[in-house]
Amino acid sequence: MEDTLISMTPVAFGGCFGWLHQAAGGGRGVVLCAASGYEALGTHQSWRVLADRLVAGGAPTLRFDYPGCGDSLGDGGGPGATEASISSIRQAAEFLREHTGVSEVALIGLRLGAAFALEAALADNAVDSLALVTPVLRGKSFLLEQKALAKVIAARGGANTIEDFSADRISIEGFEFDRDAIDAIMKIDLQSVARPPARRILIVGEPGSGRYDAFAEKLKSLGCAVVRSQLSEVGAWRPSSIPTPAPLEDIQSIVDWAREGAREGQARAIVATRRIETEHFVESVLRFGEADRLVGVLCRPRTKTKARGRSAMILLNTGANHHIGSGRTMVEHARLLAGEGHATLRMDCLGIGDSDWLPEGPLAVIHHEERAADVSRAIDALEAAGFGDISAAGVCSGAFLAFRAALKDVRIKRLLLVNPQFWLPLSSEQLADARQGTFSSTSTYLAKALSVDAWRRVVEGQVDLGALLSILGEIAARGKKALTSRFPRLSIPRSRLEIELSALGERGCQTLLVLGASDSAREIFAEHMAAANMASLPKGLEIEMVQGADHVFATRGARGMFRRLLARVIGRDEREPSATGKESLPNGRRDRAMPRRESVSELASKPM
Numbered sequence: 186m187e188d189t190l191i192s193m194t195p196v197a198f199g200g201c202f203g204w205l206h207q208a209a210g211g212g213r214g215v216v217l218c219a220a221s222g223y224e225a226l227g228t229h230q231s232w233r234v235l236a237d238r239l240v241a242g243g244a245p246t247l248r249f250d251y252p253g254c255g256d257s258l259g260d261g262g263g264p265g266a267t268e269a270s271i272s273s274i275r276q277a278a279e280f281l282r283e284h285t286g287v288s289e290v291a292l293i294g295l296r297l298g299a300a301f302a303l304e305a306a307l308a309d310n311a312v313d314s315l316a317l318v319t320p321v322l323r324g325k326s327f328l329l330e331q332k333a334l335a336k337v338i339a340a341r342g343g344a345n346t347i348e349d350f351s352a353d354r355i356s357i358e359g360f361e362f363d364r365d366a367i368d369a370i371m372k373i374d375l376q377s378v379a380r381p382p383a384r385r386i387l388i389v390g391e392p393g394s395g396r397y398d399a400f401a402e403k404l405k406s407l408g409c410a411v412v413r414s415q416l417s418e419v420g421a422w423r424p425s426s427i428p429t430p431a432p433l434e435d436i437q438s439i440v441d442w443a444r445e446g447a448r449e450g451q452a453r454a455i456v457a458t459r460r461i462e463t464e465h466f467v468e469s470v471l472r473f474g475e476a477d478r479l480v481g482v483l484c485r486p487r488t489k490t491k492a493r494g495r496s497a498m499i500l501l502n503t504g505a506n507h508h509i510g511s512g513r514t515m516v517e518h519a520r521l522l523a524g525e526g527h528a529t530l531r532m533d534c535l536g537i538g539d540s541d542w543l544p545e546g547p548l549a550v551i552h553h554e555e556r557a558a559d560v561s562r563a564i565d566a567l568e569a570a571g572f573g574d575i576s577a578a579g580v581c582s583g584a585f586l587a588f589r590a591a592l593k594d595v596r597i598k599r600l601l602l603v604n605p606q607f608w609l610p611l612s613s614e615q616l617a618d619a620r621q622g623t624f625s626s627t628s629t630y631l632a633k634a635l636s637v638d639a640w641r642r643v644v645e646g647q648v649d650l651g652a653l654l655s656i657l658g659e660i661a662a663r664g665k666k667a668l669t670s671r672f673p674r675l676s677i678p679r680s681r682l683e684i685e686l687s688a689l690g691e692r693g694c695q696t697l698l699v700l701g702a703s704d705s706a707r708e709i710f711a712e713h714m715a716a717a718n719m720a721s722l723p724k725g726l727e728i729e730m731v732q733g734a735d736h737v738f739a740t741r742g743a744r745g746m747f748r749r750l751l752a753r754v755i756g757r758d759e760r761e762p763s764a765t766g767k768e769s770l771p772n773g774r775r776d777r778a779m780p781r782r783e784s785v786s787e788l789a790s791k792p793m
Contacts, residue, residue: 192240193539195470196247197458198280201273202256202468203249204233204539205284206240212450213313214287215239215443216277217248218294218302221270222360223334225254227424228295229507234431234542235293235439242444245285249277251301255509256468256482256516258461262361267301267369274305278312288450289313291443292383295422297321300373306382315383316439319390319422322400324373331355331362334424339735359512359739376400381407387442388413389435414438428505430546462487466523471530473566478541479559481532482508483570484519496574497567498522498755499560500531501583503737505547507538511580512739518748527755530567534559534586551582554610560590564597574598576755580737581606581706591694592685600689600696601754603747604706604736608682608713682713683723690725697727697754699747701734 192207219225219232232248239246251270253261259269278290291314294302299320306312321327335357353364362370376399386404390397392415401413416422418432460469464487471481483497500515502508508531509516519529533540536550540559543549550556564575577587578601585607591597607616689696700707707730722728729750734743 195459196249196280196284197461198249199273199276200252200258200461201249201276202461203247203277203280204236205281206236206246206248207285208240208243208245212287212448213289213291213443214245214247214281214285215291215293216274216281217246218274218292218298218305219248219250219254220296220298221251221254222362223338223357224296224424225298226360226506226509226511227428228422229538230428230505230542230547231421231431231436232295233539234433235436237542238436238440239443242440244291244440244443244447245281245287247277247281249273254513256461258463261513262363262366264365266366271301271304271308274301275309278305278309282311286450288448291316291385293439293443294318294320297327297370300324300375303375303378303382307378307380312383314385314387314443316387316389316442318439319416320375320388320397320400321370321373322375322396324370327373328355328362328367328370331357356740358735358737359514359744361512376403378403378407381409384410385446386411387439389416389439391416391419412442414442426504428547428551430544431542433544463520466520468519471532471563471566471570474535474559474562478535479532479562480508480539481530481563481566482519483528483530483567484523485528486523486526494574495528495572496576496755497528497530497572498576498578498751499563499567499587500529501560501577501579501586502532502534502537502551503580503583504551505537508533510739511737512744514737514739514744514747517744518751521748522752522755525752525756527752528572529755530563532559532563552585552607552611552616554589556586557590557593560586560597561594564594568596576600578603578751578754580604588685588696591689591696595692598694599754600694601699601750602696603699603738604701604704605698606706606709608710683719686726687723690723693725695725695727695754697729697750699729699731699738699750701736701738702730702732704734704736706736 194205194207196203196205215236217232217236220228225232236246236248250257251261251273253259253266253269274292278292281287281290290309290312292302292306292312293316294300295318299317300322302315303317303320306315332355335355338358353367355362355367381404386409388397388401388404388411390413394415398413401411404411416432417434418429421429421432421435460467462468466484466487468482468484471483473479473481481499500508500510500519503511510518510531515531519531522529534550534556535541536543537547560577567573567575575596576599577590577597579585579587580603584602584605587597587600588602588605588608589610591600686696698710700710731743731746734740734746738744738747
């Protein structure tokens with residue numbers, strides 16, 4: 186897909202960041218209106234592949250981030266956020282007309298983005314075609330789904346995130362709907378549309394969904410030419426902890442509809458702003474690696490007087506999440522760090538996000554050691570831009586990759602590793618087996634199994650006694666087998682990890698390992714240490730254990746702590762923790778997301 190990647194041009198308009206996928210011609214262009222929040226994160230790559238396929242069919246295509254989302258400016262909350270998203274779609278359509286010369290514009294929206302696209306089409310009479318992919322028909326139903334999803338995600342993360350559930354906020358791994366957004370979404374009711382939003386409309390939904398059939402009939406009654414189709418790969422369009430390959434069959438059917446009846450046209454050369462900037466920072470896209478297949482966003486201090494030398498930190502992907510991070514945390518951290526004088530590069534490895542995609546999907550690259558070469562290519566690009574003092578940071582799979590990259594590339598001087606679930610290279614079979622688990626530690630499972638609430642629910646018949654006993658049996662098995670049956674990665678000789686950590690320290694690389702107290706990463710590392718008979722930490726390694734953080738450090742309290750740790754590493758700040766060892770959090774509590782240094786004996790002796 187090298188040719189399609191080269192056709193991608195980064196653009197900025199009205200504070201929004203986007204990618205304009207250029208086509209040789211085309212009288213009809215397309216604006217892609219993404220889903221929102223956590224749903225957008227999980228479908229980002231499919232959305233990008235859709236843009237590639239539209240361009241291959243001759244349709245200039247613009248995909249972009251709403252205000253306060255992705256790489257755009259803003260914080261995404263507050264009054265008017267929903268209206269701003271709808272307005273940005275209209276701006277995107279106008280941008281596409283102005284810079285490509287298309288005579289027709291089609292809007293393609295996904296989930297909440299489909300509802301936004303319909304509203305934008307109603308306000309823009311020049312929108313000719315409208316495709317709605319699993320659209321949110323009623324805001325109330327959507328919010329109920331999001332609340333349920335939030336609880337599932339929080340339980341999987343293993344942290345006590347009850348503060349993120351209230352009538353005024355829904356938080357899903359750091360992505361939030363605040364009170365204003367909730368009120369605005371509650372008003373969505375596409376069945377109440379009273380006039381045709383576009384001449385041609387495509388409605389794509391799950392098989393057997395009667396609500397979409399009824400909506401199609403409503404639009405037909407308004408005089409729209411409506412096509413109703415069904416998804417063949419439903420799971421690929423839903424949020425999932427295990428990413429799937431792009432649903433090419435569904436994508437192609439959308440492309441065929443978008444190109445049907447399009448008039449021929451001649452595309453113009455693109456002359457547009459290509460970077461995002463404020464008084465504090467400047468962001469620009471870096472393309473690097475072989476044939477520019479890799480993509481990253483370089484965030485630098487706005488003025489040279491604020492810049493602290495020529496150091497830079499590489500922020501790596503967490504799982505299949507593209508470079509914005511869970512809860513958009515990497516964008517937030519990068520921009521705040523730029524205000525303090527630090528430069529960062531948030532990059533996508535091959536097969537993830539805006540870098541060249543792979544047909545076999547992101548799982549083909551996550552936790553694979555060969556992607557360390559992508560990090561080295563990023564360092565090459567940073568050096569070409571004038572940076573020479575490099576740090577790397579990552580969460581979970583990003584921590585694994587940062588560690589493996591540092592072992593191969595001596596240019597990495599400092600590491601921040603957060604909750605790594607894997608340390609050593611594994612076979613594809615071991616990776617597939619290990620991914621079936623959760624991020625909760627054994628102590629978290631034990632607390633849940635022995636809680637008063639759990640036994641009360643058994644008595645009331647809400648929980649099966651056999652299921653609860655099986656959990657206790659699993660805990661006993663964990664202790665007896667030292668976790669090796671559940672975590673096959675632990676069956677690898679652990680002495681290798683000690684050797685590798687020591688090698689980093691001996692060459693002068695400083696490593697800060699951050700572990701959630703209730704995360705399985707803590708007990709995994711403790712098992713490694715016990716197996717290697719590590720009586721003391723290797724040179725250059727420091728450990729912080731944090732209470733109350735979710736696995737990806739995306740909740741409100743945890744993200745503030747993570748940014749301070751980033752600043753500490755990139756700024757080479759060697760300050761000791763405060764005497765109290767406590768950090769103030771936004772909600773006023775002082776007993777959560779709290780770091781303190783751990784010795785080997787302390788970490789290994791804590792209950793599993």
